Amino acid sequence: MKNCLREKRTARGLSQGELAERMDVSRQTINAVEADKYDPSLPLAYKLAAFFGVPAETLFFNPFG
């Protein structure tokens, strides 16, 4: 699922590892989500959205509409 996670993360000055620690996931998971290689679970998507203070659909682009 395409997203703007990388832009949001770098705007906060966070590395993938730092964001991963805060989300309690692996750095590889953050990398895969950013690169659109893996769709995050719904809880992780909402957790990321809450962390950046944006709605989930702002962070992840709906591929169906």
Add this chain to the structure above:
Amino acid sequence: MAIGEREKRIRIASAVSLLAACVAGILIGLLSGQVPHIPQLAVGLLAAAILFGAFMAMVPRWRRLDHMQQDSRLRSWYWGGSFAGGLGLVLALIFGGARSPLFAGAALVWLLQCAGYGASRLNWWRVHRAEAA
């Protein structure tokens, strides 16, 4: 690259899992060959208890993995494990013959894996099913 707290916890849990598997393997191996005075049923029950303990020691590691890490392991085990298990069965048949102990052992392991898969699937449905609305 520095290792985060989460990664440290996973590595510790992995080491505990590996250690538990090794200890269980050694204990069951000793039980099966070195204790002639204990009834076979008792040996089997003790071995099952040890195996259960080893599995319980692996639970913390599994719970510390995130969704993607669990998904990668489940898919790898399903596809890689199923194919390699089937391949092992075919190779045992070719090189050992249908009536060989090698093929019997391979078939038993494969059948038990299938049975375990079925039981696990049933449990998954039991846990996740909801009443139709």
